[in-house]
Amino acid sequence: MYLTQGLQRAIQQTPDRIVTICGERRRTFAEFGERVARLAGALQHLGMHAGDRVSMLAVNSDRYIEYIYGTWWAGGVLNPVNIRWATAEIVYSLDDCDTRLLLVDDHFLPLVEGIRATARHAPVCIYVGDGQVPQGMLDYESLLAAAEPVADAGRGGEDLACIMYTGGTTGFPKGVMQTHLNLWSACLQRLAEVHQTRDQRDLHVMPLFHIAGLARIVCSFMIGSTQVIVPTFDAGEVLRLLEEEQVSDAILVPTMILGLLAHPDFSRRNLQHLQRMTYGASPSVGAMIEQVVAKLPHLALSHSYGLTEACPIVSTNPPHNHSPQARKSGLVASVGRGGLGVLVKIVDEQGEEVPRGTVGEIIVRGPNIMQGYWNKPEETAKALRDGWLYTGDGGYMDPQGYLFIVDRLKDMIVSGGENVYSAEVENVLARHPAVALCAVIGVPHPQWGEAVHAVVVCKPGVEASEEAIRTHCREYIASYKCPKSVEFRDALPLTGAGKVLKRDLRDSYRANLAKD
Structure with missing residues (x-):
């Protein structure tokens, strides 16, 4: 290999x-x-x-x-x-x-x-x-x-x-x-889950310094397909290439997908050649999926979950779990089941497996798991224990083995003794018609320890009030999970791979608090 x-x-x-x-x-x-x-x-x-x-x-x-x-x-x-x-x-x-x-x-x-x-x-x-x-x-x-x-x-x-x-x-x-074995195994698992052939044309817009971009390159060479390369994400340029180069396959993060859907060129481009799209990097994508299905009904969607330490694939939720029935049942919110050669468990703080439906830490083992961290034996020992990778992600598993992500464990909010998972709140926020992007963090509160704070980016030309956002959330989730404060921004801080930098949001909140 x-x-x-x-x-x-x-x-x-x-x-x-x-x-x-x-x-x-x-x-x-x-x-x-x-x-x-x-x-x-x-x-x-x-x-x-x-x-x-x-x-x-x-x-x-x-x-x-x-x-x-x-x-x-x-x-x-x-x-x-x-x-x-x-x-x-x-x-x-x-x-x-x-x-x-x-x-x-x-x-x-x-x-x-x-x-x-x-x-x-x-x-x-x-x-x-x-x-x-x-x-x-x-x-x-x-x-x-x-x-x-x-x-x-x-x-x-x-x-x-x-x-x-x-x-x-x-x-x-x-x-x-x-x-080599790690990357090869992860890509082989991906190819086993999602149909791909050498006749397809792959779009590479994910940054190649990131594991998602690198793994996609390896998959493309494993099947011998043609690769269309985009230097950096620009919605108009990506739409042009999708049409003119007749791209059939793409992997994007939700921020990119939303950017394409909102671009004025979207309705003018013929995207019938685009057959398969994989998305990842965010557990809160329910509203986005509905938009994609409405505008590109022919598209086969799949959701991949992974991390750099897993090179990166842990699980894939395939296209058939994006059907109307799966969207109605909630199965579309899953990130799928452990892939070929990969075992997944949900464990408590002592490393013991928890009952199905119980939130715990996701741990993974398989040939795709990293060797460790370079020159960091202590960090390696924390992450790799008894052959398992401890991901730091919180989630639960249903009786059929489908995995649901709830939060990074360090991002979980404890408000008044109750656990609040940011992904659940973000999913509700994303369903508000004015919301383009959102993120939820915990901020200090003198009574509850932490309070839910929402950071919202509105769609172009659309406005929403703080009270309207909170009222919307109260329709779908318990009051203790609803944002106690809402902050409106023009953009969210993102990593090169399109993930929201919640650490930066917390730092910004503390800095603004200090000024008051």
């Missing part, structure tokens, strides 16, 4: 098939394979040995995918850089796993000087843009032209494939160590 196998198979069987579409550039599998082999040779010439880390700081592009497969072909380990990070965070990730090679595109050239000046070992920087090569950097295309293609290093199985630093929603970054 080595991750370059899908590329080798496609070169052998469909060498003339287009593999990447990026702007005006189109490359076949044969062309792509040649470039990957040359990049591998260039990396080795620059001193990269088996197991060494290679980083890239860039938006999505065909060259990013070449970096992924070129590093693996050369026997190296990916260390993709979060494009939302400040220089200090980038340097931390490079120093932490001793990364000496860094590919940078035009968007992030202003950060290069600071990275070089503060990193423990100033990395060799390779320019992957289309302009003039900056002073002190090597030119990507020149390196490929001068390099001799090399044979695939053939690393696989338990060999390390990627160190993916988590951060944004859970605190200081930790380097998640993922093996």
